[in-house]
Amino acid sequence: MVAEALPNSHEAPPVVIGLQPAALIDNVAPVDWSLLDQIPGDRGGSIPVQKDELEHILKELDTHVTAAPLKKMAGGSVANTVRGLSVGFGVATGIIGAYGDDEQGQLFVSNMGFSGVSISRLRKKKGSTGQCVCLVDDSGNRTMRPCLSSAVKIQADELSKDDFTGSKWLVLRYAVLNLEVIKAAIGFAKQEGLSVSLDLASFEMVRNYRSELRQLLESGNIDLCFANEDEAAELLRGEEEAGPEAALEFLSRHCSWAVVTLGSKGCIAKHDKEVVQVPAIGETIATDATGAGDLFASGFLYGLIKGLPLEECCKMGSCSGGSVIRALGGEVTPENWQWMHKQLQLKNLPVPDIRNL
Numbered sequence: 001m002v003a004e005a006l007p008n009s010h011e012a013p014p015v016v017i018g019l020q021p022a023a024l025i026d027n028v029a030p031v032d033w034s035l036l037d038q039i040p041g042d043r044g045g046s047i048p049v050q051k052d053e054l055e056h057i058l059k060e061l062d063t064h065v066t067a068a069p070l071k072k073m074a075g076g077s078v079a080n081t082v083r084g085l086s087v088g089f090g091v092a093t094g095i096i097g098a099y100g101d102d103e104q105g106q107l108f109v110s111n112m113g114f115s116g117v118s119i120s121r122l123r124k125k126k127g128s129t130g131q132c133v134c135l136v137d138d139s140g141n142r143t144m145r146p147c148l149s150s151a152v153k154i155q156a157d158e159l160s161k162d163d164f165t166g167s168k169w170l171v172l173r174y175a176v177l178n179l180e181v182i183k184a185a186i187g188f189a190k191q192e193g194l195s196v197s198l199d200l201a202s203f204e205m206v207r208n209y210r211s212e213l214r215q216l217l218e219s220g221n222i223d224l225c226f227a228n229e230d231e232a233a234e235l236l237r238g239e240e241e242a243g244p245e246a247a248l249e250f251l252s253r254h255c256s257w258a259v260v261t262l263g264s265k266g267c268i269a270k271h272d273k274e275v276v277q278v279p280a281i282g283e284t285i286a287t288d289a290t291g292a293g294d295l296f297a298s299g300f301l302y303g304l305i306k307g308l309p310l311e312e313c314c315k316m317g318s319c320s321g322g323s324v325i326r327a328l329g330g331e332v333t334p335e336n337w338q339w340m341h342k343q344l345q346l347k348n349l350p351v352p353d354i355r356n357l
Helices: 051-064 077-089 103-114 176-191 203-208 210-218 229-235 244-254 292-305 310-324 334-346
Strands: 016-022 024-030 071-074 093-100 122-125 130-136 142-147 169-173 195-199 224-228 257-261 267-271 274-278
Touching (some): 024 051, 024 103, 071 103, 077 103, 103 122, 169 176, 176 195, 203 229, 224 229, 229 257, 257 310, 292 310
Parallel strands (some): 016 093
Antiparallel strands (some): 024 071, 257 267
């Protein structure tokens, strides 16, 4: 498979680089219980499907979607985080990965490029681009069905140290099928002096591949780890102490910064000996929880880049995570970035100097 990299216009290295081996397009739709009942697997979870299953769900949506039409956008946890840092915080970001020679691949590249994310580390390959269906119920909870089995993706031996040189942070999402490329990226990142941030992906991923995850954490190469409440519970399942606090303690033994997000209850975080608990931002009604954790990571990372104290990093994350759940999909609308900047002002937090919002 021939990989063709996008041209690099000798740009300055991005501060934050994200690794998302497979480009992904999210198909986001509001649905009612009757459709969710027809789809196998737990509600609220993320379970991989084959191409024919994905096409079947999209066909069902054609007849089902009520008020709002299907929204298509570049998706994936890492893409959401680096796009959020670029658009909402003005941080120079880039993304490493591969996209197919199809309509979805083109959409991914143009969406990320339009958002100011450097796309010169994306490789174009012959084949199809990954897709995910994000079904959102009327409480704002989302059920994800990603289809990546036939999607093109970047391989470990296609990475080079030039992908990482000059950057400060590498953003990763845990996925057992990408373990080889994740480890290769961490190797280059550590050689080049980058810090590494890892998101635990989903409770199913933690439940099914816990020993591989714990090995990765225990390697000492992960500097910052994000887990939500469900992922935290799976991480320590079967142990005496298995609550969010115990998970935070476990993560902080291996990572400089550890964060457990608690949905409407906010988050807890630890750095060195300091532990903070920060409430969620109260003024937000969730339309769609897609991207909440990814955008929390954008705000938290911005705080770290700016050298803010731990509690303020959490508050930044809480404001940016709160901004994405106000509309459908993992991309924040211009109105909701403005809302976030207003929240930052009200909380006496630094407001990024963004001209285009």
